[in-house]
Amino acid sequence: MTVIKTDYKHFLYTIHHPECTYPCKVIFTCVSVITSDNYIAFGRMNEHTSTPGRLQFTGGGLDESALDGSVFDLVKSIGSELEEEMGLRIESSYTKDFAPKFVKNKGKYDFWAIIFELRVDYSAQELRALFEEHNERLLDQGEQPEFDEFVLVLLEENEVEAFIENDSSLKEDYLEPILRKYVEK
Template structure:
């Protein structure tokens, strides 16, 4: 079993380290339920949260990510295998190259594609495709947090995560995390969730984790209750079905923001949780509750 690193505080299955350099940073080392992992494996799964209410900027123009010809061939072979049924679209994705977290957060990015992203996820030795995504921590007026369950038609069926998706280039070549997050909210749960907004602001940036992707998180407080949110999502699914469109989320979970409810949910769905979900919810409850 891995021993407690010096200078850390044990919290269940996490080791906790905090620093303060420009913005508040929380570092969580996720310990697998399987105690046979070595320390190096654990380090690779470390999740870092950098708290700041300042909007993240992106350095533009955005150059392409250059890959060796041999790797291009391996990516295409992998793509033909995983996309044999044609359910995925090989669109442009933005890969994080460098990130600055002090004062005004900024990210240097390059363009790649979805085939490279899937290949790098399946092959640790591949050139990394460090995806940048946005996510909305949606909280109802009666203090329930919304977690989405991915549909079978997506690349991660059954996975539990916040509403969100990859950051994308706007038609004019600019990049806005806020605009991308609002787009994902509309697509995944419906426009009513933006129409019933009490507060929408940057919360934190996530680095590290199983694939070292970069997450830009926004806090969205609603003026409606959990029951109203469930009803709104049901209406959204019905509207998608009427247009013969596939939903990205098959269902939503609304968990009461209490220590007991959060820990029970995380324990009951441990195998489905995306890497950031449990450490963010269990260790930052005070950040999410409205005071």
């Protein structure tokens, strides 16, 4: 795959003008975080972000900081996003398992995603507390957190379907299919 450097303005233009002649084709990483008691964690984007209120996994587009020579280091990219958005580190004692899980393409903007899975040794309640402490630290430092809300859904078919049916929030296009994938038999 060949990539060409662009900028944030190009990305914003594309999401607000999906039929533009030269759309920005984003490649990003994201991660489904799964707790020890089988909850999947994701967040609601804060008002100051490019997609306020949208539900999505922790993640972000690839940029120069993820380059190792001429190769993108996807683990480095998602590691930075986890620390920035949730206060988690991949290389910690709470990590039980970490690996790429899904590849997504097409969708509303034809973006590509490498979706990792991180299984942690925290319960849903412990992970929520860690996230809230992280956001408080950011606010104390004068920074705005990317996620203004933390969402946890139990990975059982009836719970996932109830969430999908009852939550009318804007969602990243991969979210519902991935949630269903986790509970299919």
